[in-house]
Amino acid sequence: MTALARFVRQGVGWILPLLLLVVWEVAARLGEIPKNILPAPSDVGAALWKLSVSGEIFRHIYVSSWRALTGFAIGGSIGFALGLANGLSDASRAVSDTTLQMVRNIPHLALIPLVILWFGIDEEAKLFLVALGVFFPIYINTLHGIRTVDPQLIEMGRIYGMSRIALFVKVILPGALPSIFVGLRYALGIMWLTLIVAETISASSGLGYMAMQAREFLLIEVVVLSILIYALLGKLADSAARLLERVFLKWHPAFQLQ
Amino acid sequence: MNIALRDAQPAFSPQVRFEGAPFLAAPKVQAPAPDAGAAFAFQGVRKAFGPKAVLHGLDLTVPAGAFVAVIGKSGCGKSTLLRLLTGLDAPTSGAIAFEASGAKDPARLTRVMFQEPRLLPWARVVANVEVGLSHLRSKAERRRTALSLLADVGLADRADEWPSVLSGGQRQRVALARALASRPRILALDEPLGALDALTRIEMQQLLERIWLQQGFTAVLVTHDVAEAVALADRVVLVEEGRIALDLEIPLPRPRRRGSPELARLEGVILEKLLGSAA
Missing domain, CATH: 3.40.50.300 (P-loop containing nucleotide triphosphate hydrolases)
Known part of the structure; x- marks a missing residue:
């Protein structure tokens, strides 16, 4: 009974998208939506089948995911390291924070022309943009998390004779974790966004490239398909982050509601 | 007996004076261990934060x-x-x-217990008590000692809970167990x-x-x-x-x-x- 209730509760969110899908299909079949504006869901499904059989789509997904995750790993780890350094050391913060805050206010996508001049349309260009995009949310939230750890707990740790390492591992890092996760989830969104833009502007493989090529040949169902895959990948990344949150923040009252 | 001085300044010659009632030895109800407690004396202690003096030459034995x-x-x-x-x-x-x-x-x-329990919200109750036991090398011994301390304050059955589910009084009891952990x-x-x-x-x-x-x-x-x-x-x-x-x-x-x-x-x-x- 409770399992059924849970199933119903989780399933209820899918009713509206399914209904939309049905309405869309019917409207397209009846010719209410012209084929060159929006293809029917079944056409998109057919495109997915064709590209799957040829294996082309998996190659694009693989290339795009590799770019996204590599760029994220580079930018995220630099942002995390600088966030830690500036959160823990006043000297480090005094030296670098002003500069970083200034750079932060430049929209990283505005650098695309410059990045193309620097790196051409090779992998480096896309990795650079993704890394730059995810750097700031991770940096700012790590810094914020560390600087807002309850000073009373830090004082407690000192009184109980914790070494600097113990203080960091047992008090400061766990205290900063909720904020770091906010940065992580925000960064994952930026990661896909940046990659889509970068791939549609300059690429010779990847989902963005697939969509742009399909546009040239007026294969509108492939364009829609690539948008849907982006949405799915974004959702997948967010779910992974949520899962990590549930594992690492299970002490947090917000995650104790079953 | 040894005297530990917690100050860089040379100690004044102890001028112990008492206002109010004359001081008598503390009535001992029972003696748990001969050296369980420590005596201390404030000798002409002055504490100022900038120009503002908070303590003016306080003596207390x-x-x-x-x-x-x-x-x-x-x-x-x-x-x-x-x-x-x-x-x-x-x-x-x-x-x-x-x-x-x-x-x-x-x-x-010395150990201090604050108005707030100051428990680590991300550590289980027993792990919070273990914070006060860092002087013990063996992990098993830390766990065993922490559990017996929790039993002393009547919380043996809550050892594996998160602090956030405890009541205010229970949290303060955990803080007490932690403070007493290192004796x-x-x-x-x-x-x-x-x-x-x-x-x-x-x-x-x-x-x-x-x-x-x-x-x-x-x-x-x-x-x-x-x-x-x-x-x-x-x-x-x-x-x-x-x-x-x-x-x-x-x-x-x-x-x-x-x-x-x-x-x-x-x-x-x-x-x-x-x-x-x-x-």
Whole structure:
């Protein structure tokens, strides 16, 4: 009974998208939506089948995911390291924070022309943009998390004779974790966004490239398909982050509601 | 016996003086261990934050194993006194001398319990108690000791809970177990029961008294609750404008009956002094 209730509760969110899908299909079949504006869901499904059989789509997904995750790993780890350094050391913060805050206010996508001049349309260009995009949310939230750890707990740790390492591992890092996760989830969104833009502007493989090529040949169902895959990948990344949150923040009252 | 001085300045020749009632040895109800508590003495301690002096040459001698309550209005310097005692701050001048026979580690001489429990929300209850046991090498021994400490404060069955699911009184009991974990010679209590409701407060007072009687540490309780001070302490020290304005023995036997006429009389004496000098 409770399992059924849970199933119903989780399933209820899918009713509206399914209904939309049905309405869309019917409207397209009846010719209410012209084929060159929006293809029917079944056409998109057919495109997915064709590209799957040829294996082309998996190659694009693989290339795009590799770019996204590599760029994220580079930018995220630099942002995390600088966030830690500036959160823990006043000297480090005094030296670098002003500069970083200034750079932060430049929209990283505005650098695309410059990045193309620097790196051409090779992998480096896309990795650079993704890394730059995810750097700031991770940096700012790590810094914020560390600087807002309850000073009373830090004082407690000192009184109980914790070494600097113990203080960091047992008090400061766990205290900063909720904020770091906010940065992580925000960064994952930026990661896909940046990659889509970068791939549609300059690429010779990847989902963005697939969509742009399909546009040239007026294969509108492939364009829609690539948008849907982006949405799915974004959702997948967010779910992974949520899962990590549930594992690492299970002490947090917000995650104790079953 | 060895004297540990917690100050860079040379100690003044101890000029121990007492205002109020003459000081007598703390009545020993029972002696748990011969060297369970440590004696300490504030010798002409002055503490200033910038131009503002909080303590003006304070002298206070407390024998080992005593239970002293420090009361006073907010801003009178009582919390500063506790911070000096626990080494969180250093005196501007004067010295604090400790006398603890056989003490090995000066860092574990005093422990403090705050008004807030200050538990790590991301550590289970038992792990929070283990924070106070970092001097034990073996992990199994830390766990075993922490569990027995939790049993002492009546929370053995909550060892694997998160602190967020405990009530305020239970959290404060975990904090007490953690503070007692390293067997401190002096336990400093900074209004630890201030945020609790009246009934939980009385329960906690009884728990505190029982554990103090069992373990024999020196207890210094800072509070603004005069009833709590006279119910628990052997001696009540009233701090006013950075000086000791009253030093009163509470020579009543334990367990003390709340609401007894003697307690009420002593409470009246202290309140009169506390409020009378305000006018």
